Amino acid sequence: xxxxxxxDDEPQIARALRINLAAHGYEVTTAADGAQALRAAAAVVxxxxxxxxxxxxxxxxxxxxxxxxxxxxxILVLSGRAASAEKIAxxxxxADDYVTKxxxxxxxxxxxxxxxxxxxxxxxxxxxxxxxxxxxxxxxxVRKDGDEVRLTPTEWQLLEVLLRNPGKxxxxxxxxxxxxxxxxxxxxxxxxxxxxxxxxxxxxDPARPVHLLTxxxxxxxxxx
Amino acid sequence: xxxxxxxDDEPQIARALRINLAAHGYEVTTAADGAQALRAAAAVVxxxxxxxxxxxxxxxxxxxxxxxxxxxxxILVLSGRAASAEKIAxxxxxADDYVTKxxxxxxxxxxxxxxxxxxxxxxxxxxxxxxxxxxxxxxxxVRKDGDEVRLTPTEWQLLEVLLRNPGKxxxxxxxxxxxxxxxxxxxxxxxxxxxxxxxxxxxxDPARPVHLLTxxxxxxxxxx
DNA sequence: TTCGGCCGTCAAGAACGCGTCAAAGGTGTC
DNA sequence: GACACCTTTGACGCGTTCTTGACGGCCGAA
Numbered sequence: 287x288x289x290x291x292x293x294d295d296e297p298q299i300a301r302a303l304r305i306n307l308a309a310h311g312y313e314v315t316t317a318a319d320g321a322q323a324l325r326a327a328a329a330v331v332x333x334x335x336x337x338x339x340x341x342x343x344x345x346x347x348x349x350x351x352x353x354x355x356x357x358x359x360x361i362l363v364l365s366g367r368a369a370s371a372e373k374i375a376x377x378x379x380x381a382d383d384y385v386t387k388x389x390x391x392x393x394x395x396x397x398x399x400x401x402x403x404x405x406x407x408x409x410x411x412x413x414x415x416x417x418x419x420x421x422x423x424x425x426x427x428v429r430k431d432g433d434e435v436r437l438t439p440t441e442w443q444l445l446e447v448l449l450r451n452p453g454k455x456x457x458x459x460x461x462x463x464x465x466x467x468x469x470x471x472x473x474x475x476x477x478x479x480x481x482x483x484x485x486x487x488x489x490x491d492p493a494r495p496v497h498l499l500t501x502x503x504x505x506x507x508x509x510x
Numbered sequence: 511x512x513x514x515x516x517x518d519d520e521p522q523i524a525r526a527l528r529i530n531l532a533a534h535g536y537e538v539t540t541a542a543d544g545a546q547a548l549r550a551a552a553a554v555v556x557x558x559x560x561x562x563x564x565x566x567x568x569x570x571x572x573x574x575x576x577x578x579x580x581x582x583x584x585i586l587v588l589s590g591r592a593a594s595a596e597k598i599a600x601x602x603x604x605a606d607d608y609v610t611k612x613x614x615x616x617x618x619x620x621x622x623x624x625x626x627x628x629x630x631x632x633x634x635x636x637x638x639x640x641x642x643x644x645x646x647x648x649x650x651x652v653r654k655d656g657d658e659v660r661l662t663p664t665e666w667q668l669l670e671v672l673l674r675n676p677g678k679x680x681x682x683x684x685x686x687x688x689x690x691x692x693x694x695x696x697x698x699x700x701x702x703x704x705x706x707x708x709x710x711x712x713x714x715d716p717a718r719p720v721h722l723l724t725x726x727x728x729x730x731x732x733x734x
Numbered sequence: 735t736t737c738g739g740c741c742g743t744c745a746a747g748a749a750c751g752c753g754t755c756a757a758a759g760g761t762g763t764c
Numbered sequence: 765g766a767c768a769c770c771t772t773t774g775a776c777g778c779g780t781t782c783t784t785g786a787c788g789g790c791c792g793a794a
Contacts, residue, residue: 360628370614377620382628383607384621390594396601397608404606404628426679426728438781439727475784478742493742502740502791662770699773702752717753726751726780 287313288402291332293323293349294364295341303336306391307398320344324352332359334402336394339365339376347379354380360401364389414449414510416497419488421449428488435487440465444480445488448498448508457505481506511537512626515556517547517573518588519565527560530615531622544568545691548576552667555650556583558626560618563589563600571603572692578604584625588613638673638734640721643712647673652712659711664689668704669712672722672732681729705730 290312294300297318304314315330317323320341327335335353339346350361360382365372368386376384383397414421419430423446428435437445443465448456458477462470470476481500485492499507514536518524521542528538539554541547544565551559559577563570574585584606589596592610600608607621638645643654647670652659661669667689672680682701686694694700705724709716723731 370617373614373617374620377617377624382624390597393594393597393601396598400601400606425677426725426731427677436725440782442728473783474740476782478740479783482742500741664771697772698751700771702754703772706753724752 287311288334289313289315289330289332290398291323291327291330291335292316293318293320293335293341294338295319296338299338299364302391303394306395307336310395312398320349320352323349327353327357331357333405334359334398335361336398337361337363337381339363339367339372347375350376350379350381358405360405362394362397362401414452416488416510417490421445423449430488437484437487441480441484441487444477445484448506452508452510455501455505455507459505461505477506511535512558513537513539513554513556514622515547515551515554515559516540517542517544517559517565518562519543520562523562523588526615527618530619531560534619536622544573544576547573548691549663551577551581552663555581555648557629558583558622559585560622561585561587561605563587563591563596568692570600574600574603574605576688576691582629584629586618586621586625638676640712640734641714645669645673645712654712661708661711665704665708665711668701669708672730676732676734679725679729679731683729685729701730 288311290307292300292303292307292314294303294316295318300316300318304316307314315326315332317326320343323335323337323341326332337346337349341349346363346365350363353359353361361380362383362385363376363381364385364387365376366387373384382401385394385397412422412424414423419428419435421428426442428437444461447461447464458474459471461477462473466473466476481498482492485495485498489495489498497509499509501507512535514531516524516527516531516538518527518540519542524540524542528540531538539550539556541550544567547559547561547565550556559581561570561573565573570587570589574587577583577585585604586607586609587600587605588609588611589600590611597608606625609618609621638647643652643659645652650666652661668685671685671688682698683695685701686697690697690700705722706716709719709722713719713722721733723733725731
């Protein structure tokens with residue numbers, strides 16, 4: 287979870303930011319003045335700081351420099367002042383972005399995304415496990431006992447539809463539409479053909495499938 | 511010297527940016543449309559891109575995506591449109607900052623400083639090893655058994671996209687988009703041509719590639 | 735029990751995609 | 765203007781994949 291520190295002395299703005307950020311999956315901490323902000327930053331080690339200038343106790347640049355002393359987390363500055371000199375001062379002090387109030391919350395969230403995208407490029411690959419087989423949909427890679435298994439394009443499409451609906455029954459009609467196109471409704475022989483192929487490549491015992499199941503008369507189901 | 515690519519179709523703005531950036535010690539390249547921009551980016555490998563939306567030939571997002579395909583250089587978007595939706599779209603497409611025209615040149619320079627500050631110190635020299643070949647993407651240098659290997663610009667772009675997604679399959683569609691532009695969808699003969707060229711230059715046995723693999727009907731994959 | 739529907743399997747020809755070679759544009763350099 | 769280099773295009777052979785048809789087994793319904 288991405289940790290965000292919100293620093294604002296106006297309770298309603300701080301609250302609005304907290305709610306919006308939390309709703310988008312961020313872990314939010316708030317601080318109402320500069321001293322609190324520096325303490326909180328040291329405690330939670332945020333991945334990003336949203337900092338309102340014009341705090342009661344410190345100058346904005348001081349807070350930025352205090353943070354920059356030990357943290358490289360992006361700092362997104364909020365301010366009521368639109369003067370260029372203010373922006374330049376804040377940016378050169380170490381801020382990464384500067385947004386003037388009133389601001390659009392959607393835009394702010396987009397800027398938060400842009401800032402966190404840079405610092406945390408976590409290249410994760412969601413891997414699905416099917417018994418002794420692992421399927422990496424993003425990388426388009428299948429491994430069975432560590433060895434690479436090659437799937438044809440049609441096999442991939444069919445497998446992908448099933449894997450994206452784990453546990454759910456997918457009707458033959460839907461499978462045909464997704465893989466072959468909307469004009470294919472009754473070519474169930476295609477499904478028989480390719481499901482057999484997939485089971486041969488993925489199931490431990492293709493004759494007795496455990497994960498790629500047939501629901502007679504209805505469709506197919508992937509059981510994790 | 512920090513290299514900046516300025517993309518703007520209005521000559522006076524491009525000129526003003528060039529002069530101001532050059533005066534502050536940046537090495538400036540300019541481009542007047544999206545296609546030029548992508549070409550120039552491939553040629554000079556900029557450290558930062560200043561991109562005006564509303565180019566004559568391409569949508570701004572397309573240019574951003576085209577750049578993001580292989581470059582992590584910060585993208586600073588200029589635009590006359592102040593609507594939040596525009597900003598959000600650009601930022602989510604991969605832009606790092608969004609400034610609305612008319613803009614203060616001092617502020618723009620501060621934002622440029624902020625953007626380059628981030629990426630500057632963190633830039634490493636990722637050398638990828640492909641069997642007997644080493645590829646330095648940042649320095650644009652390939653060595654095979656110690657000897658330098660020359661790659662054409664197109665070969666570089668193609669290789670770079672693949673190397674930036676190690677182990678992952680990259681669809682031919684995506685390769686075409688990132689190297690030739692969004693209007694290329696079915697020119698798979700280009701890919702065949704250039705993949706063969708790359709294999710001839712990089713693989714020990716070009717007829718039996720070990721690292722630059724073909725996934726028939728889908729795309730290509732770089733295996734480290 | 736018999737019948738029809740549905741599924742798994744096998745085996746063909748057709749169609750497609752890839753690697754390769756060759757050559758024609760296009761661009762910048764000397 | 766000639767040259768070299770890079771990019772774009774076209775065409776061919778070959779292996780793989782897709783499509784199509786047919787057969788037999790299983791199961792529920794008549």
